[in-house]
Amino acid sequence: MALTSGIYLKCSHCGREVHVENKVNLLLAGRCPRCGGLMFIKYRKPVFKVKKNERGIWRYSLLPFFENRVTLGEGLTPVRRVEGVLVKNEKFNPTGLYSDRASALISSFLRDTGAKEVYVEYSEEFTKSLVHYLTGVSLHVVASSIFEMDPEDVMLFASKGLNIVHEYPKDSTILHYENPLTIEGLKTIVFELYEKNVKAENVVVPAKSGVLALSLYKGIDDLSEAGIETGFQVTAATLKGLNPQVLRNLRGIRIIEVTETELYEAYMKLLRKGFKIKPLAALSYYVAEITGSSVAVVTMGYKARTTGRGSDVKKLVLEIVSRKPLVTAYEIWKEKPAYTLRAVYKAVKSMELSGEICFEVRTRGVRKVKLYKLC
Ligand SMILES: [Zn+2]
Known part of the structure; x- marks a missing residue:
């Protein structure tokens, strides 16, 4: 099955229809030739099905077909x-980031079409997510000025060795956040x-x-x-x-x-x-x-992926907080001192920031303490 089989493009603004056979890059460029509006991918035979055993967004029909899916497990958010x-x-x-849903499709598309080099117009969150998804493709971030970018993004791109450029070759495809x-x-x-x-x-x-x-x-x-x-x-x-x-x-x-x-x-x-x-x-x-x-x-900002020991401490914190609501970080540690006090404090702080646990401030004696509970 080809990427373009059973689909066509339709302008979200003026309704103009465009066929995509042999013009696969339109799926990524996707601006209306008449009015410049954003194009929608339309399905000739729209049938909605859910494959319950598939992960995340890939469980649904009414998505373009890719030979090579790129996925990190996006979708099915609570x-x-x-x-x-x-x-x-x-x-x-x-x-x-919510745009992981888009990154998965775009990365799959680039893998299917064998793209080697991509210029991406900088867009907060979108570019950051895409950087985590794209592998085997040389990625250049196009930005008018580094000073207009989120400093954290600049650091991320630099650490990954990406180029931040102001111009791009005329014949290259430039990828915008806004695409079909x-x-x-x-x-x-x-x-x-x-x-x-x-x-x-x-x-x-x-x-x-x-x-x-x-x-x-x-x-x-x-x-x-x-x-x-x-x-x-x-x-x-x-x-x-x-x-x-x-x-x-x-x-x-x-x-x-x-x-x-x-x-x-x-x-x-x-x-x-x-x-x-x-x-x-x-x-x-x-x-x-x-x-x-x-x-x-x-969308609640960046959540660092938790792996290994860090996530074990978090599991323990969640378990204790659900069993005994309103405990201090110190009391959580005392409950099961399998980890260092520092590791427990660190886990509690990060879970507090990401909204995984909530707290109340109470006065105990002369000091104020944070008591943790489930949200
Ligand atoms: Zn149009």
Whole structure:
């Protein structure tokens, strides 16, 4: 089966259809030849199926077919209730970023097409995730200035020996965050909400470029074409005045604008609850809280992959905290001093920051102590 069999492209803005046979790179470039709008990958025979034994996003039909899948186990992120608001926590992707869903598809595409060299336009989070996925491809990051990049990203790219360039050869393919494969990857969030039977009317996502909101809208549309009505409505939570470009003229997405002050208040509230979260991600939580009957798609910043001894300590911490809520880090250590006190403190701190455990501050004698519990 060829990568392009059974699919074609359709403009998300003006509806123009484009055939992709023999023009496989359109799947990655994907801008409308008429209006420049973002293109959707469409399926000639849309049927929705779930292969329960497959991992993560790969369990779903209605995705392009790849001979060589690249996967780190992205998708199937948990949905939990946080103080009355349902939260789909995208931190639980392999690199801690929602865009891992897109990286998996893009990397598979590049492997199938045998690409040797790729120029990627720098985009916060997207490029970072992609760097973890791409192997065997020479990757150049195209950025207008190093000073406009997240310093952590610059350090990551440097440590991996990647080039950061300002220009690229004329005939090279440049990969942008906004492309048809990104949309196909991100839309799986909606497939998961449907599969897990999440009861909510609004699916609220933070919107800066608007691509995530557009992707979820597309996922709902794909399901609808396959005869499944989810009842979900995509709500794009955005900052007042931001006006995400790709959402213009799209009637199917509700846009709710939040002021800087409202966002900051919501952000502080989430920080106090123990969330390590980027301000933009707080948007969806805030809007989900005020609209009700909502599930908020929340990205909570980078989660380091835990391996070996570190994750054993974390397991122990979780076990003790669930058995005996409201304990100090010291008490956790005393419960089972199999690890050093320092290792336990370190694990507790990192779990606190990533939102895996929560805490309350109480006064004991003359000092204030942090008592840990499950969230
Ligand atoms: Zn168009």
